[in-house]
Amino acid sequence: MSSHLRKGLIKAPLYALVALTVCLLAVLAYFQWIVALIGFVLFGGIFFFLLYREDTREKEIEQYISTLSHRVKKVGEEALLEMPIGIMLINDEYVIEWANPYLTSSFEEESLIGRSIYDIADDLVPIIKQEIESDNITLHDRKFRVVFKAEERLLYFFDITEQWEIEKRYKEEQPVISIIFLDNYDEMTQGMDDQTKSSLNSQVTSILNKWANDYGIYLKRVSSDRFIAIYHEKVLNRLEADKFSILDVVREMTSKQNVPLTLSIGVGVGVSSLIELGSLAQSSLDLSLGRGGDQVAIKLPNGKVKFYGGKTNPMEKRTRVRARVIAHALKELIAGSDNVFIMGHKRPDMDAIGSAIGILKIVEMNEKAGYVVVNQQEMDTSVSRLMKEVKQKEGLYSRFISPERAMELASENSLLVIVDTHKPSMVISDKLLQMIDHTVVIDHHRRGEEFVHDPLLVYMEPYASSTAELVTELLEYQPRHKRIEMLEATALLAGIIVDTKSFTLRTGSRTFDAASYLRTLGADTILVQRFLKEDIQTYVKRAKLIEHVEFYKDGIAIAKGHENELFDQILIAKAADTLLTMDQVAASFVVAYRQEGMVSISARSLGDVNVQVILERLGGGGHLSNAATQILDVTIEEAVQQLYEAIDEYKQGGSKE
Numbered sequence: 001m002s003s004h005l006r007k008g009l010i011k012a013p014l015y016a017l018v019a020l021t022v023c024l025l026a027v028l029a030y031f032q033w034i035v036a037l038i039g040f041v042l043f044g045g046i047f048f049f050l051l052y053r054e055d056t057r058e059k060e061i062e063q064y065i066s067t068l069s070h071r072v073k074k075v076g077e078e079a080l081l082e083m084p085i086g087i088m089l090i091n092d093e094y095v096i097e098w099a100n101p102y103l104t105s106s107f108e109e110e111s112l113i114g115r116s117i118y119d120i121a122d123d124l125v126p127i128i129k130q131e132i133e134s135d136n137i138t139l140h141d142r143k144f145r146v147v148f149k150a151e152e153r154l155l156y157f158f159d160i161t162e163q164w165e166i167e168k169r170y171k172e173e174q175p176v177i178s179i180i181f182l183d184n185y186d187e188m189t190q191g192m193d194d195q196t197k198s199s200l201n202s203q204v205t206s207i208l209n210k211w212a213n214d215y216g217i218y219l220k221r222v223s224s225d226r227f228i229a230i231y232h233e234k235v236l237n238r239l240e241a242d243k244f245s246i247l248d249v250v251r252e253m254t255s256k257q258n259v260p261l262t263l264s265i266g267v268g269v270g271v272s273s274l275i276e277l278g279s280l281a282q283s284s285l286d287l288s289l290g291r292g293g294d295q296v297a298i299k300l301p302n303g304k305v306k307f308y309g310g311k312t313n314p315m316e317k318r319t320r321v322r323a324r325v326i327a328h329a330l331k332e333l334i335a336g337s338d339n340v341f342i343m344g345h346k347r348p349d350m351d352a353i354g355s356a357i358g359i360l361k362i363v364e365m366n367e368k369a370g371y372v373v374v375n376q377q378e379m380d381t382s383v384s385r386l387m388k389e390v391k392q393k394e395g396l397y398s399r400f401i402s403p404e405r406a407m408e409l410a411s412e413n414s415l416l417v418i419v420d421t422h423k424p425s426m427v428i429s430d431k432l433l434q435m436i437d438h439t440v441v442i443d444h445h446r447r448g449e450e451f452v453h454d455p456l457l458v459y460m461e462p463y464a465s466s467t468a469e470l471v472t473e474l475l476e477y478q479p480r481h482k483r484i485e486m487l488e489a490t491a492l493l494a495g496i497i498v499d500t501k502s503f504t505l506r507t508g509s510r511t512f513d514a515a516s517y518l519r520t521l522g523a524d525t526i527l528v529q530r531f532l533k534e535d536i537q538t539y540v541k542r543a544k545l546i547e548h549v550e551f552y553k554d555g556i557a558i559a560k561g562h563e564n565e566l567f568d569q570i571l572i573a574k575a576a577d578t579l580l581t582m583d584q585v586a587a588s589f590v591v592a593y594r595q596e597g598m599v600s601i602s603a604r605s606l607g608d609v610n611v612q613v614i615l616e617r618l619g620g621g622g623h624l625s626n627a628a629t630q631i632l633d634v635t636i637e638e639a640v641q642q643l644y645e646a647i648d649e650y651k652q653g654g655s656k657e
Contacts, residue, residue: 086159097113106142173232176236178266208227236269343373344421352421353491355420356372382532414438417442422445422450423452465500468495489519490524497528503515563635572592573628597633601631611623
C-alpha cells in the first residue's frame, strides 16, 4: 500500500468531520453571522492543530517501521552468518554455491564455495540423490542432523554431537545379565576325590574371576556349576569383539587335565527391566544347552539370537533317568489324548520314518489309536523300499495316512508328535501343526531359533546319534502289552545306521546300547542293507556331481553342480558323504540346484569343522558334522560365494544373527 493512499485512508474521517462542521456553521450564519464567524475561527484553529498532530504521528510511525525493517534485516543477516546452524546451497552438479561461516569452520576449510560435494563429504551424496528429508552424518568427528530441501537445493546442518554422545553413553551403560553354566560338571566330578575336585574348582574359578576383572564384570558363583555375571552393554560389545574367548580358555585348560569341562553362557540384553533380563538370560542358556553347550547364546528382545562358539563336538550327557522321565511323561500325554499323530520332516529319511514307526509302537503299547502322517509322493529310494515291506503288514500300513486324512481325524484332544525336526517350516504339514494344540517334539538336532510354538513336551538331545536312538530308549520304558515286530525294530536300526554312517560318526556308548537292544528284538541288518542299496544310475550321477571339486582353506572341499541340472536332496547329501571319505578332506560341501530357483547345500565334517555353525549363517542348521540349507533365487556361483563368506566368518570366530 502506498504512503499517499495510507494517508488518505487515515484522514478521510477528519475531512468528513470538517464538511459536517462547515454545513452547521453555514446554517448558523444565516441566523447569527457573528456567532458563526467566531465558531469558524475556533474550528479552523482546532482543525489545523489536529492536522499537524496527524502528520507528526505519521512521520514517527514511518521512521519506526523503517528502523525496525533495518534491524530485522540486520538480525537476519547476522543470524544467517553467525548462528550455530550450518547452511549450504548447492547446484544441480553438486557444487557448493554458498555456505555460511559456521558450516565452513565445521569442515575446517577457508572456503567451500565452488567445491564439489564428492570432495568434502561423500555421506551427503545419497541424501541429495535420494532426496532424503533428514539423516544423520559424521563430519570431522562430530555428528550432524542434515535437513535437505530438495526444491531449493538447500541443506541445514544441526550439530547433535552432545545429544548423540549422551544417547551412546546411555546405551553403553544398559545392564546385561549372563548366566554361566559349567557343562558336564556333575558328571565329571562325580568320581573325583575331594582334592582333585577342589583343585579343578579353584582353577575354573580363578580363570573366570580374572576374566571378570579384566572386563569389569561382577561375577558371583550361585551353585557348584552356575555363575551369575552382571555388566554393561559396553562390556558385552568388547566380549563379542573378542568372540568370547573365555570359552576357549576354559576348554583348553580342562582338556590338559583330561577333564572335558566347557562353558555354556546365556546372555540377556536389550531391556531395562532386570526381571526381563534374567528371563532372557535363562532362555538364552536353555538355547545354548539345547544346541550342545560350549557356546554363548545372546537372545535379543526382538527374538533374534546371536551365537558364539559351538565349535566342539558335544559330549554325551543324557542319562537313563532323563529317558525314563520323558518316557513316563509321554505315556501320560498319550493316555490323556483321543488319538495320536506322528509327523517328521519333508522328504523323510530313514531316521524320520524309523522314529515315527517307533513312536507309533509306543502309542499302541499304551492302547491308543496312532497314525503316521506321510506324503507318498515325497520319499527317497530307501524309504520307498521300506514302505514296500510295510505294505505287506496290513495292520501297520493302515496306520500311514495323508495330511488331509489326518486333519479329518484330528480332534480338540488329539496329540501331535513331531520327530527328527523342531522347525515348523520343515514339517510335512504345517496346517496340521497349526490345527492341533497339543504337541510333543523329539529330535536330536541342535536347537535353532525357529521352534514349534509352546509344545507340551520337548525331548531334544544333540548328543544322540539319531532320533531313532532316542525313540528306542523310550520304547524300553513302555508297557509290554504288544511285542515289537521285526520290521519295526529294523526301521529303527536303519535310522541309526543312516545317521551314524554305519556307526562311524556321532556314535556314543548309548548308540551301541540302542542298536544291541534292537538286535535282541529281531532287527535284520541284511534287510537294512537292502533298504540302503543304491542303483548304478544314481551312483554315476553322484560321481558326476563331485567330479569338479575345489579345496578352500584347510581341507574344506566344495563341489558344485551344473547350472542347468537338478539333483535330488538325498543325492546331494550322499555326494557330501562320499566326498568326506576322500583323503585330505576335513569337511565337504556340495552345492547344486534342488529345484528351479532353489540351491541346496549339504555339508559333512569329521568333527574338526562345525558345519552347522557355517550353514546357520545361510539360514540352515543341523549338527556339528552334518548340516544343510536351501537358498532361494540365487545362482550356484552366488551361493558358493555366500558359502565362502560364511566359512571366512566361521574361521574368524564370528557370530550368527
